[in-house]
Amino acid sequence: MDLDERILPISTLSDEELQEQLTALGAGLTPFEARRVAELIGRDPTVCEISIFNVEWSEHCSYKSSRATLKEFLPTDAPNVMLGPQEDAGIVFFTEFEGKRYGIVMAHESHNHPSQVLPNEGAATGIGGIVRDVDCMGARVIATGDPLRFGDPTGTNGEHCKWIVRGVVDGIWQYGNALGVPNLAGDVYFHDSFDDNCLVNVVALGLVAEEDIIHSAVPCEAFDEPYDMILVGKPTDDSGYGGSAFASKIIGSEEEKAEDRGAVQVPDPFLKNVLAMRKANEAVRRRAKELGLKIGIKDIGGGGFACGSSEITDAGDMGVEIDLDEVHVGLEHLLPEVVTCAETQERYVLAVPATFTPEVLRIYNEDWDLPNVYENAQARVVGRYIPEQIYRITYQDKIVCEAPVKAVTSGIAYDRTEQPREYAGTEPQFYQPGDLGETLLRVLGHMNVCSRAYIYRDYDTEVQGFAVIRPGEAGAGVMAPLEGSPAAVALAVDGNPLYGLIDPYWGGATAVAEAMRNVSAVGATPAALTDCLNYGNPESPESFWEFRQGVRGIADAARNLPLKDYEGAPTPVISGNVSLYNESAAGKAVAPSPIIACTGVMLDFSKAVTMALKRPGAALFMVGPRKDELGGSAYYQAMSLGLGRNVPQVEWELESNMMFAVIDAIQVGHVAACQDISDGGLAVAISEMALGGFAQGKLGATLALTAGQMTLPGPESEEQFLRPDKWLFTESSGFVMEATPGHEPALTELFDRYNLQLVKLGEVTADPSVEATLDGERLLKVGLEQMKEAWLGGLGRVLK
Amino acid sequence: MTEPSGRPRVALIQFPGSNCEWETKRAAESAGMDCEIYRWNRPAEGLIAYDGYIIGGGFSYQDRVRSGVIATKEPIVGTLFDQVTQEGKPVLGICNGAQVLVEAGLVPGLHPGEVEMALAPNRPNPKERLGAFVCRWVYLKHTAGHGRCALSAGMPEGYVWPVPIAHGEGRFTTRQTDLLDQLLSNDQVVFQYCDASGRIDSDPAINPNGALANIAGLCNPEGNVLAMMPHPERASYLRQLPYELNDDWAAQRLSAWGNAEAMLQPGPGRLIFDSLREALLKRVPA
Secondary structure: OEEOOOEOOHHHOOHHHHHHHHHHOOOOOOHHHHHHHHHHHOOOOEHHHHHHHHHHOOHHHHOOOOHHHHHHHOOOOOOOEEEOOOOOOEEEEEEEEOOEEEEEEEEEEEOHHHHHHOHHHHHHHHHHHHHHHHHOOOOEEEEEEEEEEEOOOOOOOHHHHHHHHHHHHHHHHHHHHHHOOOEEEEEEEEOHHHOOOOEEEEEEEEEEEHHHOOOOOOOHHHHOOOEEEEEEEOOEOOOOOOHHHHOOOOOOOHHHHHHHHHHOOOOOHHHHHHHHOOOHHHHHHHHHHHHOOOOEEEEOOOOHHHHHHHHHHHHOOOEEEEEHHHOOEOOOOOOHHHHHHOOOOOEEEEEEEOOOHHHHHHHHHHHOOHHHHOOOOEEEEEEEEEOOOEEEEEEOOEEEEEEEHHHHHOOOOOOOOOOOOOOOOOOOOOOOOOOHHHHHHHHHHOOOOOOOHHHHOOOOOOOOOOEEEOEOOEOOEEEOOOOOOOOEEEEEEEOOHHHHHHOHHHHHHHHHHHHHHHHHOOOOEEEEEEEEEEOOOOOOHHHHHHHHHHHHHHHHHHHHOOOOOOOOOOOOEEEEEEEOOOEOOOOOEOOOEEEEEEEEEEOOHHHOOOOOOOOOOOEEEEEOOOOOOOOOOHHHHHOOOOOOOOOOOOOHHHHHHHHHHHHHHHHOOOEEEEEEOOOOHHHHHHHHHHHOOOOOOOOEEEEEEOOHHHEEOOOHHHOEEOOHHHHHHOOOOOEEEEEOOOOHHHHHHHHHHOOOOOEEEEEEEOOOEEEEEEOOEEEEEEEHHHHHHHHHOHHHHHHO | OOOOOOOOEEEEEEOOOEOOHHHHHHHHHHOOOEEEEEEOOOOHHHHHHOOEEEEOOEOHHHHOOOOOOOHHHOHHHHHHHHHHHHOOOOEEEEOHHHHHHHHOOOOOOOOOOOOOOEEEOOOOOOOOOOOOOEEEEEEEEEOOOOOOOHHHOOOOOOOEEEEEEEEOOOEEEOOOOOHHHHHHHOOOEEEEEEOOOOOOOOOOOOOOOOOHHHEEEEEOOOOOEEEEOOOHHHHOEHHHOOHHHOOHHHHHHHHOOOOHHHHOOEOOOHHHHHHHHHHHHHHOOO
């Protein structure tokens, strides 16, 4: 068969001419990269080949700027890791039940650029992609988490920002609810650095028995018997063509945006439901297991069929011959580069023994009736795996791609330079407000603190029926997803972009600590992390430095906040994603935003606690010294005092001990309610405990504080009194706990054993208000009704 | 027919887009039934072998045209219709299942086969939420007379219970001006949205979707068909009830802290499945 005559004659072109032709093809490859492609395949490439390398070598697919940094810093292995970050998702040990070992599958992605230009479809396909990542590991998808960062709805671009918020939230619920995956966690921040580039991250969890794990690779059995490549799902069209390249560049002008909308994929949760939600895919896996056959499944996401088909092939050290004419399409007359690189949603590529192929086709096409679920959706044999490590695609009797598999998948790497960015901000000078009660209401009502119910009411948190603690009830959601077993999984997502603006290193480290604290505060033990690293243009040395600092912070936190009960092993980062080029066309990068998801496990779901106050008269305790750490705080934001400078830092040993002590105390029943201290500080933590997750709280709290408590630790000569307003609102890490009546001495003793000092704050009251006194004099007193109005109505006031 | 074990058999109808099959099956089995998930394209006559039916939640056929309407064109729904109207077999429709039963003309069923009501898009409450979908816990009052509906016969009259809703189109409504009066005089209004004390009010905090007369669940005149928007399978175990309800259930859950077995005791939603089991056993003596 002949090579396709649509060749890019690289060898005859000058750099300028080559650049021109690449631009005309819509390729983001540089002339240098295009010449490298020609070198690797030993001739001038076809247009199809250029398109394939263009997506494979995009930042989004190849991590060409970030890979070395991730390798250099992040700890990815620990004794509880069942699968590290080499495939679509990582897997961490969950529990043993009825003789089987179960793992929790975790994946974490971003869909930032698509969500900026087409918020609804962008956010929806983000969920679609992450669910495929988890599903293709052989797991049941049990939860999603949705960390979101939006522009300032009260700023000059407010109306546009609100349009994006609405579209993104609609996209999330329309896709996630229809699919049938409950939302278990999420967080939302608003900041004007996201005005032109929102961040829409998504996390998904799955449950899998170790024996059911399926790899995204052609099994080694394929060396001994024929294996077919099956493509299943929606018919390929031109949607999402160029999507990965779009994700790897800065969003441009309005005209460019209009063009880029074509690079956003089209979601279909309905077809996905039939494929992924314990239906068709599971039927195929179950049957393969019954027959003792080894199969491979990979999702098709960024980079389209080319990416999925080359990676599943390469992961099995094989080659493949693909007949593109066999691909079922939704449009006629598609060019081969479109069929290979379009990012049509709801598709998977499989590797199955040829003898099993007829049954696989029957399961998809007849049992689950794909062609009638979605027009022309189906499973088809599109190729066969071969021992020779060649990636060969034919189309209409021409070879349109023929390259060594490794050349296609191994990508390209860059050494970027980093240059520290100086932060010039200083701490604001201001007097303590006269009315701290009024101040508390302002902080509680601030858009970065107030209740998120306005958004998450649209998310189905109950589907699948596994809920133990849902979003809002605590900093982490908890579910018991394994029928018959009391084991539970917790999930929290965190990352304060304002901390990252002041100091990207502490932005990364505090994101890890905060996610782990949230998991600990429900009584679960942090088991694994995923990271989504959202930064600006890596070709800018300052942006690249921010990225490097963030990764350093994450890595240091993961190592220094080790796993509990695993002798100091790091808390592993088992999966993740890097999203770069998050900037406005004017060159303003987003606030450095590493977003961390932490999964926790607990042996017995019935021991989980929420933050809501439980019993009048119960004692309230705090652990975690208050420090002058109000940089980036909600207090400064609510009072319009700027960012400040003193960003919260993490004292590793103290932090780790606090988390372990809290987990132990909850597990033995000393603690009836727990909340970690973060945005808004102690004052907000206590208020949220009184409000309860759904603002149905009926109890209050009195805090009897002393000047002694407000004295910063240090040598006596340098002792310093932290002003009450700062003491109440500083975001230094810590926890507030309501003791179980009668357990107070045991609780104190337990914290003693960790060398931690518990501070008795006061007690829970039947009077529905929060009151604080300093050496007997009232600092503030606010009624619960007023707090409810400020807190519950906060988002409605800025978003409607 | 009924298993030798004495457990009645119920078929849970699965459409493309159904997404509550497994938790609904669990809830039914916990209540002592055998529950089989029955795929839409299996032979319709196979349904005859079951004692009763559940149509669960989800987005059948992507809510195309109107929620639930496409599913009613499937042959299995024809068979189900006959079994329910001619044989008097019970059927429970939850959420999307309720939408299917209304679109199939089984509920309110004054003239079986005629679509007399609609489950319209929620009336949004812009103070409370951004979009049109709403997922939250509500309270229901069992307003039908005791034993009026086979699917709620296990509940005392006036029983108030918490249960979650999750829907975008759950507002019972009709254009027939006298229909509501007929339903009330027929005692077909099985559940109404209320507050924790049982007070029924049009306040959006109480009536979450703006349903006519706060209707959350309706039965047919014969009482063997129940269409309800809330999800009893999501309130079938104490574990599922949020502490934050701050009611007797929450207090019960708090006292069960640290005791997984106690947390797996029935929640109020189980009473619906218990009622279904009893209805099946009554029909088919073991």
